[in-house]
Amino acid sequence: MKKAILGTKVGMTQIFDENGKVIPVTVVQAGPCVVVQKKTIENDGYEAVQIGYGDIADKNASKPRKGHFAKNDLPVKRHLREFKLEDCASVNVGDVLKPDIFEVGDVVDVCGTSKGKGFAGSVKRHGTRMQKRSHGGGPVHRHPGSLGSSATPGRVMKGKKLPGHMGAERVTIQNLDVVKIDAENNLIALRGAIPGPKGGLVAITSSVKKA
Numbered sequence: 037m038k039k040a041i042l043g044t045k046v047g048m049t050q051i052f053d054e055n056g057k058v059i060p061v062t063v064v065q066a067g068p069c070v071v072v073q074k075k076t077i078e079n080d081g082y083e084a085v086q087i088g089y090g091d092i093a094d095k096n097a098s099k100p101r102k103g104h105f106a107k108n109d110l111p112v113k114r115h116l117r118e119f120k121l122e123d124c125a126s127v128n129v130g131d132v133l134k135p136d137i138f139e140v141g142d143v144v145d146v147c148g149t150s151k152g153k154g155f156a157g158s159v160k161r162h163g164t165r166m167q168k169r170s171h172g173g174g175p176v177h178r179h180p181g182s183l184g185s186s187a188t189p190g191r192v193m194k195g196k197k198l199p200g201h202m203g204a205e206r207v208t209i210q211n212l213d214v215v216k217i218d219a220e221n222n223l224i225a226l227r228g229a230i231p232g233p234k235g236g237l238v239a240i241t242s243s244v245k246k247a
Contacts, residue, residue, distance in 0.1 A: 038242040039137050040119035041066050042089035043224070045148065045236045051215055051225060061215050061225040064146075066135040066240060068222060070110055071127055075118070083124045087133060088113030090237075115237055136219040143243040145210045148232035152204035162197040207231035211243055 043066035051059045073086040092114040105112045158164045158180040167177050183192045216225040
């Protein structure tokens with residue numbers, strides 16, 4: 037990837053283009069992010085850039101986290117993420133990244149944690165079909181049905197689509213257009229929806245599969 041930044045989901049709204057067409061957008065408070073550390077092949081075996089985002093009170097930060105930032109006299113940040121950029125040499129420790137690293141028209145990928153929906157059945161969680169609702173089906177219309185596979189192998193195989201915890205997992209939405217950038221207020225508007233609730237942490241990176 038060429039560019040990357042961390043941000044917070046603000047919410048959705050709409051923007052009108054020059055032709056009066058409505059564009060649904062998600063507004064993200066992107067940055068400012070500070071470059072905390074650079075990984076090198078000599079020291080770490082790979083090249084990457086570690087960036088920090090979000091203010092946190094010193095009393096709420098652990099001693100190891102404080103020491104990590106104190107090495108370069110940087111303010112302690114709440115979130116730390118690593119990105120393998122194509123040109124890590126152009127970034128230095130202490131640099132501040134803002135949404136103006138992107139331009140209107142760029143195509144980006146957005147990664148976040150989806151909303152947690154608690155315990156859900158197989159119909160809602162995986163979209164499995166319901167059982168027949170006639171001829172004495174009983175109160176099991178939304179149950180997954182028979183799980184067994186006779187005497188061989190005589191057990192339920194791993195990966196079976198069953199009820200369980202739904203949501204609250206890492207989700208990436210690809211190929212979203214950058215519609216508008218407000219560098220003064222560190223805001224970036226992306227076409228369409230992105231994962232997670234309002235206030236959730238998201239990572240915006242250059243698209244790896246341009247549509």
